Amino acid sequence: MIDLRRVAIIFVIAVxxxxxxxxxxxxxxTEPRQEDYCKTRFYAEKPYTAxxxxxxxxxxxxxxxxxxxxxxEQKGYPDYQRDAFGCPVKYTGCNFCQRDFDNANQKxxxxxxxxxxxxxxxxIGIGLVLPTKNSLNEWIATGFILGxxxxxxxxxxxxxQYLGRYVKPVVILAELLIVIFLSYKKLRDIKSVESKxxxxxxx
Numbered sequence: 001m002i003d004l005r006r007v008a009i010i011f012v013i014a015v016x017x018x019x020x021x022x023x024x025x026x027x028x029x030t031e032p033r034q035e036d037y038c039k040t041r042f043y044a045e046k047p048y049t050a051x052x053x054x055x056x057x058x059x060x061x062x063x064x065x066x067x068x069x070x071x072x073e074q075k076g077y078p079d080y081q082r083d084a085f086g087c088p089v090k091y092t093g094c095n096f097c098q099r100d101f102d103n104a105n106q107k108x109x110x111x112x113x114x115x116x117x118x119x120x121x122x123x124i125g126i127g128l129v130l131p132t133k134n135s136l137n138e139w140i141a142t143g144f145i146l147g148x149x150x151x152x153x154x155x156x157x158x159x160x161q162y163l164g165r166y167v168k169p170v171v172i173l174a175e176l177l178i179v180i181f182l183s184y185k186k187l188r189d190i191k192s193v194e195s196k197x198x199x200x201x202x203x
Contacts, residue, residue: 018154029112037098076096124178
């Protein structure tokens with residue numbers, strides 16, 4: 001019969017440890033926000049009181065096509081100053097705010113991946129070194145191991161899209177081998193604990 005107390009303790013410790021790692025990293029390393037990089041507003045400050053109709057926009061000094069192509073190659077987008085009708089009146093240059101935000105986000109996710117992996121190993125290490133002489137310690141150790149694995153998975157998930165195509169299978173295979181190793185080890189430890197004869201109390 002399933003011991004609900006055991007399942008609850010393992011689950012709660014695993015979830016809380018994963019949340020703790022996420023909160024710990026976020027407390028000391030702030031995630032970049034898009035509004036800190038792209039400050040352009042793409043909507044009017046106030047709605048028009050009446051429909052505005054204008055078929056033709058005035059001519060202005062448009063950028064050359066080569067300049068626009070170069071902007072696109074550098075992962076930017078052309079930025080314009082517009083009038084009240086939404087017509088471009090001036091080319092203000094190539095805007096790289098989205099590129100800068102993506103680079104900052106990639107750097108953050110890489111750092112998050114590194115620190116979450118370290119803390120995942122710490123959680124797994126606690127679960128491995130914690131003595132399992134009694135059932136409660138065994139539950140706590142299993143909870144830390146599961147929490148470390150969840151933390152490792154979440155950190156990998158955040159940085160997975162930035163990994164190279166050859167690095168992705170290597171990372172996933174390494175994590176799979178870790179799970180298999182821990183599964184065999186914990187199963188062996190549990191069997192060894194259960195196989196020990198209970199000490200008889202002296203009269």
